[in-house]
Amino acid sequence: MVSFIKLGIFEREAKTPALNTRQLALLLCGLDPELKTQEIPTEMEKPYNIYYRHIGKWMNTSGLFRGGNSSLHDADKMFALAYPMIDDDLTPQPIKDRCLRAVAIIASKNNGKETLLRLGGEELSIKGAELSKNQRGMHRKEDERANTDILLGLLVKLLAKKVGHSYGTIEKPQISTIYNELCKLADEEGIPLTGLSKSTIYAKIRNSISSITYLINYIK
Structure with a gap:
C-alpha cells in the first residue's frame, strides 16, 4: 500500500x-x-x-x-x-x-x-x-488515457534529461520552455494547434508528470 x-x-x-x-x-x-x-x-x-x-x-x-x-x-x-x-x-x-x-x-x-x-x-x-x-469494459477507455498520460510524462522527463538547461531537470521539467518550443515547432511544420490552448497543454503536461510521480511512489 x-x-x-x-x-x-x-x-x-x-x-x-x-x-x-x-x-x-x-x-x-x-x-x-x-x-x-x-x-x-x-x-x-x-x-x-x-x-x-x-x-x-x-x-x-x-x-x-x-x-x-x-x-x-x-x-x-x-x-x-x-x-x-x-x-x-x-x-x-x-x-x-x-x-x-x-x-x-x-x-x-x-x-x-x-x-x-x-x-x-x-x-x-x-x-x-x-x-x-x-x-x-467501461474502464478500458480510462486505462488507455492513463497509459497515454504515462507515455507523455516519460517523454517530457526524457526531454528534460537529455537537453537540460532551460528544459529543467528530470525531477522538474520546465513546462513553459517545452510549451514555447512546441509552438515554434508547430509553426515551422505548419501544424495547427486548434483546440490546444496554452492552459490545455500545461494541464496535459502537469497531469502526465503527476501520473509518473504516482507510479513511482506506487512501485516503491
Missing part, C-alpha cells in the same frame, strides 16, 4: 470523504482544491467559474444535498455528479477515475438508478447501468 503522504495531490483528494463545490470545481480544472479564488491562474478562471456555477445548480436541482456551496458533501455523490462535467484535457486522471468509481458505487446501491438520474439526468443513469453490466 502506498503511503498517503507520498501520493500526488489528486490521488490524495480522490480519497477524501467529503468536499464542497469550490473544491470540486478546482479539482475538475486540475488545480489544488485549497487554492483561494484570487490565486486561480487567469487562464483557468473561466473553466472554474463554469464548473462552480453548474455544480451548484445541479446540486440544488437534485434535492439530494443539504447546505450550500460552502458545505461539505458526500464524496461519492459529488464525484458522481461531476462525471458528465469531466474535461479530457483539464481534469487529472485520478479525478476522472474517482468520478467513474463514484458512479459505479451509487449504481450498485438500492435506488441507485434514481439517485443517478437526479444527480446527472439520463446520461448519468445510463452510465451507471453500463457500469453495472460490464465494469471492466
Whole structure:
C-alpha cells in the first residue's frame, strides 16, 4: 500500500470523504482544491467559474444535498455528479477515475438508478447501468488515457534529461520552455494547434508528470 503522504495531490483528494463545490470545481480544472479564488491562474478562471456555477445548480436541482456551496458533501455523490462535467484535457486522471468509481458505487446501491438520474439526468443513469453490466469494459477507455498520460510524462522527463538547461531537470521539467518550443515547432511544420490552448497543454503536461510521480511512489 502506498503511503498517503507520498501520493500526488489528486490521488490524495480522490480519497477524501467529503468536499464542497469550490473544491470540486478546482479539482475538475486540475488545480489544488485549497487554492483561494484570487490565486486561480487567469487562464483557468473561466473553466472554474463554469464548473462552480453548474455544480451548484445541479446540486440544488437534485434535492439530494443539504447546505450550500460552502458545505461539505458526500464524496461519492459529488464525484458522481461531476462525471458528465469531466474535461479530457483539464481534469487529472485520478479525478476522472474517482468520478467513474463514484458512479459505479451509487449504481450498485438500492435506488441507485434514481439517485443517478437526479444527480446527472439520463446520461448519468445510463452510465451507471453500463457500469453495472460490464465494469471492466467501461474502464478500458480510462486505462488507455492513463497509459497515454504515462507515455507523455516519460517523454517530457526524457526531454528534460537529455537537453537540460532551460528544459529543467528530470525531477522538474520546465513546462513553459517545452510549451514555447512546441509552438515554434508547430509553426515551422505548419501544424495547427486548434483546440490546444496554452492552459490545455500545461494541464496535459502537469497531469502526465503527476501520473509518473504516482507510479513511482506506487512501485516503491
